[in-house]
Amino acid sequence: MEPKLVRVPTEADIQKAFNTAPKGISEATHKAHLGLWQGYANKTNEIRKALAELDTDPAKANQIYSQTRALKVNYGFAYGGYINHNVYFDIIGGDGGPATGDVATLINEAYGSFEKWAADLKMTGISGRGWAYLGYDHEEQRVFNYIGDGQDTYPAWNNTLILALDVYEHAYFLDFQTARAKYIDAFFNCIDWDAVNGRLLKATGK
Numbered sequence: 001m002e003p004k005l006v007r008v009p010t011e012a013d014i015q016k017a018f019n020t021a022p023k024g025i026s027e028a029t030h031k032a033h034l035g036l037w038q039g040y041a042n043k044t045n046e047i048r049k050a051l052a053e054l055d056t057d058p059a060k061a062n063q064i065y066s067q068t069r070a071l072k073v074n075y076g077f078a079y080g081g082y083i084n085h086n087v088y089f090d091i092i093g094g095d096g097g098p099a100t101g102d103v104a105t106l107i108n109e110a111y112g113s114f115e116k117w118a119a120d121l122k123m124t125g126i127s128g129r130g131w132a133y134l135g136y137d138h139e140e141q142r143v144f145n146y147i148g149d150g151q152d153t154y155p156a157w158n159n160t161l162i163l164a165l166d167v168y169e170h171a172y173f174l175d176f177q178t179a180r181a182k183y184i185d186a187f188f189n190c191i192d193w194d195a196v197n198g199r200l201l202k203a204t205g206k
């Protein structure tokens with residue numbers, strides 16, 4: 001059976017992100033970043049093709065090393081990286097400022113105020129080795145700022161990612177060198193809250 005493949009992003013997918021340039025995150029950063037995003041898409045597709053052709057004999061599976069293990073462990077990283085960047089590039093390029101709509105209500109319910117939420121996300125982003133995520137928890141119907149050390153850590157299963165903050169160095173080194181906190185401040189000025197609300201709506205179906 002032919003595997004379903006993901007769409008590989010193109011320059012058109014980073015056009016909106018170019019709006020961040022006056023706020024400090026340059027077009028050059030996004031153009032270089034696109035190559036990495038494409039890499040996650042291509043590797044996702046490569047692994048899906050390899051899995052489709054894999055010999056499914058259980059005797060060949062092994063927890064120390066096996067083709068299944070190698071492909072499945074790296075699949076989480078590849079597809080995770082693809083999804084994380086889909087969300088990141090969808091929710092930047094906006095006007096920033098305080099949250100709006102239903103997301104604002106959920107943020108206030110979970111954190112008390114937008115300012116407290118923003119402080120928590122900034123702290124989370126500085127503490128993460130790769131990502132900070134705002135997840136919508138379907139079980140508790142609330143939002144939570146998760147930390148990510150890789151493309152495949154650490155949100156729980158019952159969440160939908162509605163906002164992603166990339167804190168890998170490639171997202172800011174060109175513009176801010178090692179000053180990650182300044183990059184996060186710029187990110188807050190570039191959030192597209194309509195896009196975040198769109199993702200929440202899709203997640204809740206309300």
Ligand SMILES: [Fe+2]
Nearest residue numbers: 036166168171
């Ligand atoms: Fe990235």
